[in-house]
Amino acid sequence: MLAVTFADLWFRARQFLIAVIGVGLVLALALALSGLVDGFHAEAAESIDAVGATSWVMASAAEGRVTAFAAFPQADLSAVAREPGVRRATAILFAPAQVVLVSGTATPQTVNLVGVQRGGLGDPQVASGHGLSGGAEAVVDSKLAAPPGSILHLGGHGYPVVGTVDDRTMTGGVPLVYMPLAAVQRAVTGGKPLITAVATTGTPTSVPAGLVVLPPSAVVSDTVGQLRTAVASIDNTRWLMWLVAAAIVASMLYVAALERKRDFAVLKALGSSSRTLFLSLVLEAVVVTLLAAVLAEFLASALTPLFAQPIDITPDTRLVLPLVAVTVGIVASITALRRVTGADPATAFG
Amino acid sequence: MSNHLVVDDLTVAFDSGGYVIKPLDGLSFTAEDGELVVLLGPSGCGKTTLLSCLAGLLTPTGGRIRFGAVAVEELRGPALTEYRRRTVGVVFQAFNLIASLTARGNVVVPMRLGGVPRHAAKARAGELLELVGLGERSHHRPAQLSGGQQQRVAIARALVHDPPLILADEPTAHLDHIQVEGILRLLRDLASPGRIIVVSTHDDRVSQLADRVIELAPHFSDADRPPEEVALAAGETLFRQGERGELIYHVESGLLEVYRELADGGREVLARVVPGNYVGELGPILNLPRSASVRALEASVVVGYTVRAFRQDHPHQVIELAAP
Numbered sequence: 317m318l319a320v321t322f323a324d325l326w327f328r329a330r331q332f333l334i335a336v337i338g339v340g341l342v343l344a345l346a347l348a349l350s351g352l353v354d355g356f357h358a359e360a361a362e363s364i365d366a367v368g369a370t371s372w373v374m375a376s377a378a379e380g381r382v383t384a385f386a387a388f389p390q391a392d393l394s395a396v397a398r399e400p401g402v403r404r405a406t407a408i409l410f411a412p413a414q415v416v417l418v419s420g421t422a423t424p425q426t427v428n429l430v431g432v433q434r435g436g437l438g439d440p441q442v443a444s445g446h447g448l449s450g451g452a453e454a455v456v457d458s459k460l461a462a463p464p465g466s467i468l469h470l471g472g473h474g475y476p477v478v479g480t481v482d483d484r485t486m487t488g489g490v491p492l493v494y495m496p497l498a499a500v501q502r503a504v505t506g507g508k509p510l511i512t513a514v515a516t517t518g519t520p521t522s523v524p525a526g527l528v529v530l531p532p533s534a535v536v537s538d539t540v541g542q543l544r545t546a547v548a549s550i551d552n553t554r555w556l557m558w559l560v561a562a563a564i565v566a567s568m569l570y571v572a573a574l575e576r577k578r579d580f581a582v583l584k585a586l587g588s589s590s591r592t593l594f595l596s597l598v599l600e601a602v603v604v605t606l607l608a609a610v611l612a613e614f615l616a617s618a619l620t621p622l623f624a625q626p627i628d629i630t631p632d633t634r635l636v637l638p639l640v641a642v643t644v645g646i647v648a649s650i651t652a653l654r655r656v657t658g659a660d661p662a663t664a665f666g
Numbered sequence: 667m668s669n670h671l672v673v674d675d676l677t678v679a680f681d682s683g684g685y686v687i688k689p690l691d692g693l694s695f696t697a698e699d700g701e702l703v704v705l706l707g708p709s710g711c712g713k714t715t716l717l718s719c720l721a722g723l724l725t726p727t728g729g730r731i732r733f734g735a736v737a738v739e740e741l742r743g744p745a746l747t748e749y750r751r752r753t754v755g756v757v758f759q760a761f762n763l764i765a766s767l768t769a770r771g772n773v774v775v776p777m778r779l780g781g782v783p784r785h786a787a788k789a790r791a792g793e794l795l796e797l798v799g800l801g802e803r804s805h806h807r808p809a810q811l812s813g814g815q816q817q818r819v820a821i822a823r824a825l826v827h828d829p830p831l832i833l834a835d836e837p838t839a840h841l842d843h844i845q846v847e848g849i850l851r852l853l854r855d856l857a858s859p860g861r862i863i864v865v866s867t868h869d870d871r872v873s874q875l876a877d878r879v880i881e882l883a884p885h886f887s888d889a890d891r892p893p894e895e896v897a898l899a900a901g902e903t904l905f906r907q908g909e910r911g912e913l914i915y916h917v918e919s920g921l922l923e924v925y926r927e928l929a930d931g932g933r934e935v936l937a938r939v940v941p942g943n944y945v946g947e948l949g950p951i952l953n954l955p956r957s958a959s960v961r962a963l964e965a966s967v968v969v970g971y972t973v974r975a976f977r978q979d980h981p982h983q984v985i986e987l988a989a990p
Contacts, residue, residue: 319771319778320764327766582762585723586776586823587751661750662723664762665714665835 317588321596325603328572335568335604339561339644340611346557347616347637349550351629356543358628359485361536363492366484367408367438369515372535376528378512380538383412383428383487387510392524399520406436407511409497411504412487418460419467419474425460427493428486429470431500437515440494445479452499455479457491468493471503488543489625558644561608565601565648573597573652580659590657597652601645609641669734669830671697671720671862676729678715681929688908688955689715692729695880697864702857704873705866707882708953713866714759716882717833720864721756722749733831751780755824757834761816763808769795769819770804777826787826794822798852814845821852832856834865838872850875883910883953893979894970898922898962905946907959913970914947916980920966926958938963944976 325332364382373396378386390407397405409431415424432438434450441447442455445464454475456462467474475495484492501507523529530538540547573580580593613634620627678690689712697703705713718724719731722738731738733753741749763772773791778784795804798818800811808816817837824832834853838846854875857863865872873879894913898904898920905911907927922939936958939945949956950973971979 317778320767320775323764323766323771578762579764582758582764583775583779585721585750585756585758587747587779589747592779660723662718664756664758665718665723 317592317596318599320583321599324572324576324596325600331568331572332600332604335564336607336611338564339605339608340615342557342561342564343605343608343612343637343641344615344619346554346561346640347612347629347633348619348623348627349554349557350633351616351620351627352623352625353547353550353554354630354633355626355628356488356547357536357540359483359489359626360539363484363486364532364536364539366440367515367532369406369437369517369532371516371519372530372532373405373514373516373520373523373527374512374530374535376526379541380528380530380534381542382410382513382535382539383542385411385512387505387512388524388527390509390511392527393511393514395524396514396516396520396527399522401518402516402520403518404437405514405516406433406438407497408432408438408513408515409500409504409510410512411500413490414470414493414504416493417469418462419469421461426490427456427460428490429500429504430492430494431497431504431511432494433497437517438494440479440481440484442479443482445477447479448494448496449478450496452476453478453495455481455494457484457493458482459485459489460491460493473503475499483626485626486539488546558640561605561641562644562648565604565645566651568604569597569601569648569652570655572600573655577655577659578664580656581661581664584659584661585664590659593656593659594649594653597656598646598649601649602642603645605641605645605648606638609637612637669699669860669862670732671703671831671864672730672732673716673720674730674732676716676719676731677727678712678719678724679727684928684930685934686907686927686929690719690726690882691908693882694729695878697862697878699862700857700859701862701877702854702875703862703864703878703880704876705864705880705882706868706870706873707866708868710954711883713868713882714835717756717835717864717866720831721754721833722746751776752827753829753831755827755829755832757817757820757824757832757837759836759839761808761813761820761840763816763819763823765808768805768807769800769811769815769822772808772819773823773826776823780827790826791822794825795819797825798822799848812845813840814842814848817841817845817849818852821849821856825856830861832861832863834863836867837865838867838869891972891975893975896968896970898966898968900962900964902962904960904962904968905956907957908955910949910953910955911946912950912972914944914950914973914976915960915968915970916944916976917941918967918969920968921963922960922966922968923963924958924960933959944980947973947976 375386375388378384393407411429413426414429416427417424434448440455452475454468454477456477458480462477464477466477674694676690676693679688707713719726726739770791774787777787795801798821800818837849853863917939919941924937925933925935927933945960
């Protein structure tokens, strides 16, 4: 029956090609959506890991989210730093969703502001320009399109951009802007000595009341957790994409099965079983969806630049896609099952 | 191996829109090994139904089919599949080749379904296509072949397992006279010891080639036959739905009821026929089974006429093809 299956695929090549392209496009979009979800996690992990901390001390009210503005006195830094086992401790003030204007542009942009101590944990390693020197200056993620020399306007003050970093975004592609801690405190807390985290190497055994100690992995997952509604929506959309892919293959198979009604009757009259014929159709569907999956791998890479958010299509996701494609093919085949089992070999005479 | 085909009291009945249809009703015949048997009859007389039963594709309502030692109507499951694969070769009326496969591919399919290795199947297909004169066109798809060539491929496909029973349904129906000659000669040659060929056709010229002709519709004489008077008691049936008959009945006295027998055992009254009217003209004119039954509701007298006699004796009565 393999020969019949592949001969039919070849015979209906145009019909199948259209289905491959359609399903390929849908699978590519689904793949991109998977990459979008993974991208949320990847950007948070990259930005948090770049701090180089082994533990994070944060206000318990922050629920582990580095992006939550749950501030506590900077004086607590000393208490944490004195803890046995703590080799290094640095204060960080994370101020999410601040609106800035880059000189020479007219459109304000949203950034995540990070106040860091010069030479401490979190002080960024720049990709271009130079690092923070302690004044009222900024190092920005390259996505902000603010090259060294441009001015960042925030809260009525201008901050010269002295350097850029790559791949430092959070909360769905929002760029990070690093500034000296004091400058951020001036801009955000009115100069009050408040911070939102103490990054440490070594783990403190106890911390002041109202603070908790978290490993970086927990900070990453808790931070991404704030996007759970968006992630759930994307996941639902991804499921819909699988369904659309299955619907395309199913409709193609159904039409093919209708056209082959007489063939099925003849093949049954020649001694083929319903099971063999159905497996032949399943194979056709799986071939179509697997070809579509291959196409989707390429299309997804082409689609990635169209998204503003970071897209991280992991190798695992790429490996899972063929399995999804096979499942979609098998599910789609069920629509033609009745056409096959219902084919009466006696009608081959009619 | 010697084969012997016995069809005994074969009946096939089915429900069609609530009515009982019996394309075969008590058919019996035999065929000997090596014979070319022609099933002769017009469309609708049950030829294809009979072939379907012989091929194991349709289970009869009653009666039996014996091919050699095999009780065909009793076959089920794997035994039936094996019978279809190995014992019977079928040549369908409309060729029924798989459009996506080449001529050779079509011949290979039943062998692959039967577990024949690919190379052996291809070699055998090549031999058979040579046998039917299509060795040069084995790589053509059906759409690239003429009707006669497609029918030859279908015959080659039917021969793949060298089956002892070959069934051909109207094998010349879609062919011109040149192609007809070639196909008939091929079928005639294939009828040889170890094999029985059963060919259905409505063309009685084919019967000239047959060793045995089975007429599925009775052949009514065109000769004049004197009208016959039939007296019916109340409740007595004149004729039954599904029977064949050559007479049109004119009602002289009494009252007749025309009814259809339903699949659920009930009956549907179609009409009542009073003296001066006639009943039962469609079957004799078209040589079809009666499409309804007629019985007397009270003591009645009718006169039966052949179609020719009826036209002569009742020229003023126009026969309408609306009643049974």
